[in-house]
Amino acid sequence: MKKILLLSASAMLALSSCVSKKQFTDLQAKQKETQDLLNSATVKLNSCLEDRATATARATALEEQVADLRKNNDNLTMLSSKGASNIEKTLESIKEKELKISRLQDALTQKDSVTLALVTSLKREVGINDPDIEVNVEKGVVFISIADKLLFQSGSYNVTSRAKEVLAKVAKVVNSKPNFECMVEGHTDSVPYSKGVLIDNWDLSVKRSTSIIRVLESLDVNPGQLIAAGRSSYVPLVDNDTAENRAKNRRTRIVVLPKIDQFYDMIEKEMKNLSAGN
Structure with a gap:
């Protein structure tokens, strides 16, 4: 009997450590890199819009000059072929820059549209009237924050029946978007934890994450879209100085x-096009 218990404990310990910290860290780094690129693209876009306004004003003045010269045959002879060529090149350059700006705007707009559509879907499916469920956007990323009391019994990583109802709604949205990834982050309070084979709050946060992931898998979510992550008590929303705050x-x-990668490649391509145009 003791051997069976030891084997069971060892299996649970191995399961709780299955999270790839590198995968989670890489995803965070990629997210930051993409956000930085989006910020850079926005700055570049604003600069290009200013350049376009200046160039358009210049082109308008040149076109007016050409029109005036054509009205007067004597003055028309003053318009050299070189001058006419320069005007045409200026107009062509403006058209090319407008095309590149439009493509960059489309890339940024598409990213924003996808994010907005996802938030709308999640709020409709999950329900925003429950104060213990929050759907929001943070740094361009959509997330659902679910209070611990909806998911687990105190000090446990076994998912409650009510949690399965909420997760069924999340699974419906994720299943409708096969090109999306879903990362489950477990967060604890600062009270030390050590029960059974779990060593501390790191173990508990990760174990809760994998418990949620198993429910999502049972709801036919593609495992390739899922990422398990534990944050222990190191990313608190508020100070852990009261029972109420610890619950939050x-x-x-x-x-x-x-x-x-889809948006990173798309925006990177348009940034390169703009740089080449300059």
Whole structure:
């Protein structure tokens, strides 16, 4: 009997450590890199819009000059072929820059549109009237934050029946978007934890994450879209100085985001086009 218990404990310990910290860290780094690129693209776009306004004003003045010269045959002879060529080149350059700006605007707009559509879907499916469920956007990423009391019994990583109802709604949205990834983050309070084979709050946060992921898998969510992550007590919403605050910090955050590479490649391509045009 003791051997069976030891084998069971060892299996649970191995399961709780299955999270790839590198995968989670890489995703965070990729997210920051993409956000930085979006910020850079926005600055570049504003600069290009200013350049376009200046160039358009210049082109308008040149076109007016050409019109005046054509009205007067004597003055028309003053318009050299070189001058006419320069005007045509200026107009062509403006058209090319407008095309590149439009493509960059489309890339940024598409990213914003996808994010907005996802938030709308999640709020409709999950329900925003429950104060213990929050759907929001943070740094371009959509997330659902679910209070601990909806998901687990105190000090446990076994998912409650009510949690399965909420997760069924999340699974419906994720299943409708196969090109999205879903990262489940477990968060605890600062009270030390050590029960059974779990060593501390790191273990508990990760174990809760994998428990949620198993429920999502049972709801036919593609495992390739899922990422398990534990944050222990190191990303609190508020100070852990009261029971009420500790309850706020005990939560699970489900981050739903388009696969970053798609938008990264798209925006990077348009940034290169703008640089080449300059």
